[in-house]
Amino acid sequence: MNMATWRLLFSTSPINLLCTRRLATQNPIMSKLKRNIEKDILPPKPKKPLNPFIQYCLSVKNTLQKEYPDCTYVDVVKRASKQWAQVEPKVKESLKKQYMEQQSIYKQKLQDYENSITSDQKLLIKKELIKKEHAWEKSQVKQKLTELGKPKRPLSAFFLFLQNKQSAKDPQVPYKDWTINLSEEWKNMTTEAKEKYVVEATHLYEKYKIELKKWEEDMIQAGHHNLLKSNVKSNVKSKRVTNIHKE
Structure with a gap:
């Protein structure tokens, strides 16, 4: 008994049994993104019929649950599997025949469904998939950069101001309202009052630039050029050209 069957039998929420379309990429995450996009844009697909074993x-x-109330779901499924092995061939054949008939109807419905999808819908799905794919790739790069220890960009003067005010925040005031109020306060502050935050932000940023440069050099040495920004990669390329000429 595989996990998909177990989820179907004992899930409290409807299980999506729709087949994965060839247009989705081999990446399972991209396939899932595509299915979610299609679900938002297209009407529901015809449901694939359950095979004889699952129907049984x-x-x-x-x-079985009433007969063995102390058994886990896995145990109940195991018992059902054992019973299925002993079911009369005629019963199995009948279920199989029903399944084949349902499968034939399903294939025709699926064909009609896919023929009903318009060019505009297909284009919209493609655009949304590209957008989601880019967002996913960006998140993967960000995660990789974090794992490689890329220094975090420090807070700006304004956010340092917010951070300083955090301890005095009234818990009853929504965060959005709190930030709006402090934004107005920040706008009305004098240059002198903002100075300490500006100085601290400048100091932190200069420190960040030094740490970032060192990190980028380490990444170049480690061969992670593809994770660096375009300007950094250009510098790497220039250095390589220079070294080639020197040689």
Whole structure:
């Protein structure tokens, strides 16, 4: 009994049994993104019929749960599997015949469904998938940079001001309202009052630039050029050209 069957039998929420379309990439995350996009844009697909074994398990599930109330779901499924092995061939053949008939109807419905999808819908799905894919790739790069210890950009003067005020925040005031109020306060502050935050932000940023430069040099040495910004990669390329000429 595989996990998909177990989820189908004992999930409290509907299980999506729709087939994955070839247009989705081999990356399972991209396939999932595409299915979610199609779900938002297109009407529901025809449901794929349940195979004979799953139909049988569903038909005996409640009985087995009542008969063995202390058994786990996995144990109930195992018992159903053992019973299925002993089911008369005629019963299995009947279920198989029903399944084949349902499968034939399903294929026709699926074909009609796919033929009903308009060019505009397909284009919209493609655009949304590209957008989601870019966002996913960006998040993967960000995660990788974090794992490689890339220094974090420090807070600006304004956010240092917010951070300083955080301890005095009234917990009853929504965060959005609190930031709006402090934004107005910041706008009305004198240059002298802002000075300490500006000085601290400048100091932190200068320190950040030094740490970032050192980190980038380490990444170049480690061969992670693809994770650096375009200007850094250009510098790497220039250095390589210079070294080639020197040689």
